[in-house]
Amino acid sequence: MATSELAGKHLVLGLTGGIACYKIAELTRLLTKAGATVQVAMTEAATQFITPVTMQALSGRPVYTSQWDARIANNMPHIDLSREADAIVIAPASTDFLAKLAHGMADDLLSTLCIARDCPLLVVPAMNRQMWQNPATQRNVAQLRADGVLVLGPDSGAQACGEVGDGRMLEPEATYEAIASFFQPKVLAGRRVLITAGPTFEPLDPVRGITNRSSGKMGFALARAAQQAGADVRLIAGPVALETPWGVYREDVQTAQQMHDAVMQAVADCDIFIAVAAVADWRVDHVSEHKIKKTADRKMPSFTFVENPDILAAVAKLPHAPFCVGFAAESGDLDVHGEEKRVRKNVPLLIGNLGPQTFGRDDNEVALFEAGGVTKLPRADKTTLAQTLVGEIARRLPDTSLIS
Ligand code: C5P
Numbered sequence: 001m002a003t004s005e006l007a008g009k010h011l012v013l014g015l016t017g018g019i020a021c022y023k024i025a026e027l028t029r030l031l032t033k034a035g036a037t038v039q040v041a042m043t044e045a046a047t048q049f050i051t052p053v054t055m056q057a058l059s060g061r062p063v064y065t066s067q068w069d070a071r072i073a074n075n076m077p078h079i080d081l082s083r084e085a086d087a088i089v090i091a092p093a094s095t096d097f098l099a100k101l102a103h104g105m106a107d108d109l110l111s112t113l114c115i116a117r118d119c120p121l122l123v124v125p126a127m128n129r130q131m132w133q134n135p136a137t138q139r140n141v142a143q144l145r146a147d148g149v150l151v152l153g154p155d156s157g158a159q160a161c162g163e164v165g166d167g168r169m170l171e172p173e174a175t176y177e178a179i180a181s182f183f184q185p186k187v188l189a190g191r192r193v194l195i196t197a198g199p200t201f202e203p204l205d206p207v208r209g210i211t212n213r214s215s216g217k218m219g220f221a222l223a224r225a226a227q228q229a230g231a232d233v234r235l236i237a238g239p240v241a242l243e244t245p246w247g248v249y250r251e252d253v254q255t256a257q258q259m260h261d262a263v264m265q266a267v268a269d270c271d272i273f274i275a276v277a278a279v280a281d282w283r284v285d286h287v288s289e290h291k292i293k294k295t296a297d298r299k300m301p302s303f304t305f306v307e308n309p310d311i312l313a314a315v316a317k318l319p320h321a322p323f324c325v326g327f328a329a330e331s332g333d334l335d336v337h338g339e340e341k342r343v344r345k346n347v348p349l350l351i352g353n354l355g356p357q358t359f360g361r362d363d364n365e366v367a368l369f370e371a372g373g374v375t376k377l378p379r380a381d382k383t384t385l386a387q388t389l390v391g392e393i394a395r396r397l398p399d400t401s402l403i404s
Contacts, residue, residue, distance in 0.1 A: 007035030017045025092126030129165030189230035216240030219276035
């Protein structure tokens with residue numbers, strides 16, 4: 001997450017009664033860390049699960065629990081609090097509160113605030129699985145969706161009551177991701193995006209291999225940004241130690257050949273292919289079945305290498321190729337190699353890392369190579385840069401009317 005991702009955003013965070021209130025402490029921390037201001041409002045039931053003092057300390061603002069709060073000069077907190085908001089987020093949203101919202105009831109501060117709003121409303125349900133499955137709840141949720149309310153989750157799994165099923169509140173990180181995603185422009189809505197990321201690992205024997213330096217951070221940040229932009233994202237990752245971005249489908253591979261095969265399987269119905277992976281150019285011809293041992297005469301092992309398939313070039317050659325974007329990391333002369341590589345791989349856009357020192361870092365500086373020339377982008381953290389790049393890619397897509 002970029003520290004300024006939600007800078008300038010003002011959220012009303014409404015808590016209703018449920019044990020998942022404990023998750024809202026962490027959610028508040030994540031939101032404020034990302035630069036959002038958070039105004040907490042709580043139903044009376046919510047104060048049974050977490051105190052207003054805790055929520056005040058975490059949000060850095062006074063917490064409102066009553067519609068008769070004398071701290072608001074005109075005594076209209078339901079109007080004043082919602083007017084400043086870019087969105088209202090109800091988390092956790094109880095069965096009862098969803099029912100109230102669906103029926104337009106307004107008998108406490110939070111429900112009145114919701115009905116008086118002129119901003120988007122997001123709800124994050126949390127309840128026992130039977131309560132969630134109850135036809136009345138399902139009817140209410142369907143009504144809320146029809147009214148334009150965004151319903152985030154619920155998750156499935158073990159519940160506080162000991163039962164297992166649908167109804168758990170999304171974890172704080174997932175809730176944060178869904179909120180951050182909500183604020184991003186949907187420039188890739190309806191698009192299918194395939195991304196490769198990380199290095200590949202080419203075995204020499206069962207315990208050794210050769211690989212490329214790549215943390216996978218840039219590719220994963222792009223997958224997250226494309227998902228936030230409304231795309232359906234499939235990420236094919238080499239061996240990396242990174243969490244899958246929220247809402248992204250991930251497939252793990254080891255070798256270049258496996259990455260190639262996975263891409264070729266998935267590429268048919270894609271609109272955009274972004275090859276960020278640092279694919280090993282060569283693999284050994286015969287991988288030793290057993291660990292290669294040191295010998296008494298200290299004879300060095302020797303290997304014969306064969307070339308791996310160029311995944312990007314292969315995709316760009318397909319009859320109905322998606323819009324292809326390549327990456328390049330060079331140790332020098334990027335100006336020359338960037339354009340030469342773009343033309344050789346036959347892709348409309350190639351993103352060149354300005355310097356190999358980008359490996360593993362959280363920020364990056366890149367230049368865009370395309371037929372019309374080169375554009376340098378300012379150095380930025382990889383999260384922000386990925387969002388910028390997604391915007392740049394969206395602007396260059398051939399024809400939006402061709403979305404199937
Ligand atoms: O040829 P080079 O490795 O420098 O090209 C880098 C670009 O090509 C990246 O986009 C990388 O993901 C892609 N590539 C590939 N398959 C390979 C080698 C590179 O898709 N075997």
